[in-house]
Amino acid sequence: MPAPQDPAARRTYELDRAHVFHSWSAQAAVDPMVITAARGSHVWDGDGKKYLDFSSQMVNTNIGHQHPRVTAAIKAQAEVLCTIAPSYANDRRSEAARLIASHAPDGLNKVFFTNGGAEAVENAVRMARLHTGRVKVLAQYRSYHGGTTTAINLTGDPRRWPNDYGSAATVHFFGPFLYRSAFHATTEAEESARALEHLEQLITFEGPATIAAIVLETIPGTAGIMPPPPGYLAGVRELCDRFGIVFVADEVMSGFGRAGRWFALDHWGVTPDLIAFAKGVNSGYVPLGGVLISDAVAATFDERVYPGGLTYSGHPLACAAAVATIEAMEAEGIVEHAADMGERVIGPRLREMAGRHPVIGDVRGVGVFWALDLVTDRQTREPLAPYGGTSPAMVELLAAARRAGLLLFSNFHRVHVVPPCTVTEEELAEGLDILDEVLALADAHTTAGAATAQV
Secondary structure, three states, X not given: OOOOOOHHHHHHHHHHHHHOOOOOOOHHHOOOOOEEEEEEOEEEEOOOXXXXXXXXXXXXXXXXXXXXXXXXXXXXXXXXXXXXXXXXXXXXXXXXXXXXXXXXXXXXXXXXXXXXXXXXXXXXXXXXXXXXXXXXXXXXXXXXXXXXXXXXXXXXXXXXXXXXXXXXXXXXXXXXXXXXXXXOOOOHHHHHHHHHHHHHHHHHHHOHHHEEEEEEEOOOXXXXXXXXXXXXXXXXXXXXXXXXXEEEEEOOOOOOOOOOOOOHHHHOOOOOOEXXXXXXXXXXXXXXXXXXXXXXXXXXXXXXOOOOOOOOOOOHHHHHHHHHHHHHHHHHOHHHHHHHHHHHXXXXXXXXXXXXOOOEEEXXXXXXXXXXXXXXXXXXXXXXXOOOOOOHHHHHHHHHHHHOOEEOEEEOOEEEEOOOOOOOHHHHHHHHHHHHHHHHHHHOOOHHHHHHHHO
């Protein structure tokens, strides 16, 4: 996109290109949009153009941008105590831990704070290894767990490949995903049963006594927003119990209202041993993540030193933001609102679009956590972009949406509809109308669209 015309925004852009090294990017190809302001479900670029944010940035601004209750809490905390080492007790840290645990499944009462999701997964795995005395960790293909060494090796998408180290003691398996089933299943029940059989066989052949943990995103996020079929998570819990394996649920993206529940796990009533969280816990206003720890795992470290820590663990500004975020979510019914918008507005509208757009192969999601699986042919389910890459059709679709004032989250051949949990019905109508229009461009790249053009 062209550099901004506003002098201040243009200077921001030029300094960025001169000095900022961007993540997950070939640096010469980076062309960032300058953002100068944000509020609610909207952001403004350097030239003052307004965009509806259907990406929630990195799927983390769950209560929207600049929520007054949270910005006020950060300001108030900054006036009192900007920082204090983790070894001291602090009122905002203590209250944040209490509030987080109050919404977790029973039996997870302790919180280890980190700066983000990758560190949360990293420490959850460390806890599991020390608790069990084992080293190996199992994780799904089609997953993302973060960019640190252990987390990226657990990741089941192409971002792992350049960072893959066999010494990380990680083993990947196929999780359930009926639309692109690895098990030739035709129903959700078959998919669940066969995926669990596959996992049990993997445990058997890898050696149960070598496996410390199974790490899964409750609902895989970046990899495609695939809610697990009924019975699957309960089956994983049973396998972990049978073989003495720690069950780690990665709720970094799916937690704190995103899936229309406080934790996505609440949809299935399953209790893991450890929960990694971040993102929505304070909508990313100040970096924060953590691990919710079961009583049994926590007891391992009652008399034994836990060999891990971070300078900014439980940072007062971050914890003040978390307290205000959770209190706002409770007071304003934000989690319930997200569930209602998904059930009553987003899901029905996306399924209606699928009836008209041949490029939509599958619609799936819950709460404000949805994905469109885009294909060139519904019969073959050929993706609109290759695994690990993009395509002219995807580039065209995303550019058209941005020109129309809509920011989308995409990955490979998918578009994710992930607005803030606070998004209004009117904003959803506006954004979904734009999405509806730009999908027509992608339809032209399908076999059905090509056939229509020839008539």
